[in-house]
Every structure is written in structure tokens, then in C-alpha cells.
Amino acid sequence: MLTVVGLGSLAERLYTDLVTHGSASAHALAERSGTDPDETAIALDELAAHGLIAPRTAPDSGPGGPSGGGRPGAASHFAAAPPAVALEALLAGQRHALRQAELSAAALAEAYRAATSDGAHRDLVEIVVGPAAIGHRVEQVQRGAERELLALVTGQYDVVPADATGAETEAVERGVAYRVVIGRQALGAPRAAETLFEALGRDQRIRVADQVPTKLIVADGALALVPLTEPGENGEPAAMLVRAPGLVKLLVILFEQVWEWAHPLGLEAGLPVLGEAPAGQPVGVDRRILSLLLAGSTDQAVANQLGLGLRTVQRRIKAVMELAHAETRVQLGWQAHRRGWVQD
Template structure:
């Protein structure tokens, strides 16, 4: 069976061999890199080749320069960095291709044609559309957030987010925040009394979202790029459906309404940040445990760094893996970072 390698993450075999050598041998100086390469390979690296290998390892995030020389980055952190590089590269290529191909404009044109053809229907009127049923509403929200590029404005009149709604929202919110879209969210005051909701709000805040708490009644709104807005057909029974409008006048009025509610709301309280709860956020000790999954190659090392018994360390790791819904330590570290826990 072929040994697993890093080629699929953009690392050439020579650089991977050097990295594995660093993991086996430890810290190298610049001159020791050439000596060790010569000892561990059949061919002889020149000084220039060794210098190039030294630089490539640091650029790839596989090693770091320290006062004592070149030191290997922990495998979990190194692989995560390589994954992020490939994802960023692929995302950049795809977004550039999408922009140059004008595919979004083409799709929106088809959508506009559909609205125009259906203008005689009772549920569609010009730039305003009635969407019935929660499944259709969710599909509309998915589409709106996918095309959002500059700003997302949302409100939650109840202030309480169930685990199911958070699970669905996390995918959409992460998509928006990853693109550096300016997200502002208004939450009703009951959010302050719900640990699950607060933990998710702090998770969003750690990723760049602006969140405020309102003690005044809120109207349910979703506004994207100030050109499309979604409101419930019946605020008292949101399951009936929603009204989607792209009418500039209506959207502008709804933006003004949001701004008035936003200006009268209060900042998300910072005092609760970092408090551990059963539902979500982690305390300082748990954060250290999660961070050690990157830096400590063995449980024994992680336990020693935290000053606890190995058995206790493994117990905490297992509990955090279960909370995150991960299948292994590496995935747990990735999910913890994605949620802003570390």
C-alpha cells in the first residue's frame, strides 16, 4: 500500500521528504539542512538547493525559523495551513472565473425573465414575490445569501435560536463572513437568557459579525446588499411564508426601519464572553486543550504542557471531540477554530 503523502495539498515529494526528516530529527540550522539531506538521500544537495529547500518549507508553513534554526511545524497545524492555502487558491480561481464569465448576471437575467412571465400570477407582482411554505422560504434565503457581496442585515424578533436553526444558519452565515461581507444582526433581549443562542452569537462576533441586543419590539427582516429584502407574510405566523421584494423604494424603507432599530439597540455584552456552558462556548482551560491538538504531537506531551495526567487529558479531548461532532482530533481542531473557540 502506498504511503499517504502531501502531493494533493501542493507539496512536492522532495519538500515532503525534508519535512518528514525535520519531524524525525528535530531542529536544523541552514548548514545542517544540506548535511542531513546528503545523509538521508542518495543524491547530494548543493548549498543553493538546500537554501531553496529551507525557504520552501517556511513558505509552505511546514517549518518555522527559530533562534536555534529551522523547526518543524506540528503535523496538524501544517496540514491545516496547506488545506487553507489550497482552498484559498481554488476559491480565488473560481471567483475570478465566475466574475469574468458573467455567469451571475446571466442567471439573474433568467430569473428576471421568469418573474416577467409569471407577472399575471396572483403571488407575483412586478418586483415583489410571495413565497409560501418554510421550505420555499429557506430556498429563497439560500439564494439571497449566495449572491450577497457587500452587506447582510438581519433581525430575530424572538431572540431565541434553536440548535436546529443554528445548524442551518451556520452554513449560510459562514459563507457570508468568509467573503468579508459586512454582517449586522439584531437580536431580541431574550437571547441574553439563552446559553445556546449566546454562544452562537459570540461565535459570529469572533468571525467579524456586528451584533446588538434590542429591548424594543423588532420586525423580522432579512436585507441583502440593500437591493433585496425578505419579510414574513404574517409576522405572527412566519410558517405561512414570506414576501421577497427588490423594489428600490420598499427596500430603502426597510433599510431605514432596520437602521432605526439598530440605533436604539445595545452592543452585545462583553462580560459573558468566554464563559463555559454546556451548549457551546469553551472556557480558558478547554481552549488550551483544543490548542494543544495543534502543537502537541502526543497525548503525553499535551498533558505535560497543561500540567495534568494523561488520562485526564484524554478524557477532556474525547469530551471536546464529542461536543464538536468531530471524528478525530484533527477535525476537532479545525472545527474549534472555525467556530472561534481557539
């Protein structure tokens, strides 16, 4: 936790020890943490410099006591400053520094635009060349996503391995919703099954299409990354980072068309199961869910009657709503009757 404010792992352990067990000497802290006394002293100095601890005279210390000689501070006792006060002060400083960094980044971006003759349009499209640069942009797109990330994945993993940086995992933990369409040929790629298990376990929505036209990543409908070169072409791979609203909208439409005709991939009994393509009609359990909903059952009641998890039922309902192009459940009911998906 404290590493984000510039402290080392040993300093964090010592502060936690003092918060939990009360004041202690440097010698006792070194013994309890199993570290070298010199390393402990350095970590204590680090904590003191950040205002997280303060020295306290030991009960038996005095002019002739144990703290009167030897290495300075070796027998001193230290007490933790109240976390609510000390840590909040550090975090406030971090927030201020981050805000200043954001302002500096904005100023540099403005200076960059002003230095180019086509500065008003340069930021709308950026050409990225080389695996390292493309990988960096992929990481940036995922770390910058706030709501939803859309992705088309072909069978090629030669440029950016799946979640090589951990950005995808962090985005999911922040609550970013992932919708991913993978090409069927990608199922045979090395570690594909393991990667899919991990993604499905994080409640990512994944579909499989016979043909995926291109790789694509779109964050929040505002930023997209699409390749410019085909795998295996001579020279370094290149990609285009797109911020132009019109182009991003077109790429989102492309994704939605591929998504609509792809087969949903899910987990049943711990195994990945490929469902029916949702572009036509809901089948099997989805029809039963619809019938129960239209009969007035709640989501939980539907889950109980069909032996499914509540989240599974809600995911299936959302998928059927997308199939029907319905924004509300009232619209879903009307569309279901109009299309003949349920019996009167």
C-alpha cells in the first residue's frame, strides 16, 4: 500500500508492525522483521522523514541507561503516527503531484500541436511503428479506459501477447467491461485455452467468429487502435491510434457487426462452451428465460427455476436484449412477441 507514496516494502512492514503492536525499539523491530539492523535503521529513517513515525524515549532509558551509548538510535523506541492523519497528508501530496503532472502533460500536448502546421488535426490520428511502441499504446488504451473496452482478436499474437503488462487485469478490477470477439483460428494458438479461462473467470464477455476482419481495440467509444500492416509483411508492424470521433464511430460499428454474428463463449461445469450465434433467434435456455420473465418471474426466481447463477441469467438477458435491439425489458417483451420468440 505505502509503495505508492514512495516507501519501500520494509518501511511498510515496520510501520504496520508499529501500528499493530505499539511502540518498539529499533532492535526489537529488526528481530521481529528478520532484517539486518542497519537496513532496519534506514527504513526507520525513511518513515521518520515522511512523518509516519516519531522517536519515543524508552521507559528504562536515561543519561546512564541503555540509550546512552552505542550507535545513535539503536535503543530508541519508535511510535507510529496516527494513520488517518499521516497517510492522508502523504496522499494529499500525491494527488497534488498527479494533478501537476496532468497539467504539465496538457501543456506539452498543446505545445506539440502549436509546433506543427497541422496541429489542429495531428492528434486525431497517430501512426505507431514497431512492436514495442504498439505494445505501449495497447497498454495505454487499456489503462485509460473507464467504462468499456471493445476488442477484435485475430489468430496472431506476434505483436502484443495477451495481457503481457497486466493492464487488462487492472482495468477489469477497476470495473471496465470487456467485450471481445476472437477469430476461430485463435482458439488453436498457444495458451489460448488458459487465457480464455482467465478472461471468462473475470466475467469478460467473449464471442467467437469464423472470420475477424482485423485486430481492433476501442476504449469508451473515444479512442481506437487498429493495425496498418498484415502479419508477416516485410518491415516493422505499424498501427494507427485514432481519436477522430467519426473514425472511432465507424470502428465501433464494425465491432458491433462482428459481435452480432459471433457465437458466445461461456463456462458450464468449468468447461468453455460455444453457444449459438445470436444473430438469428434465441435458442434453448434463453427462450425459457424469456418465457419466465414474461410470466412475471424475477431474475432470481428464473435462476432458481433453471438452476443457473443470478449473474448468468442477467448476462443472458442482456445478450437477448442486444439481439432484439431492445434498450429496456418492456421493449424486449414487445420484440419477443413480435418476432415469435415466445408462445402466447
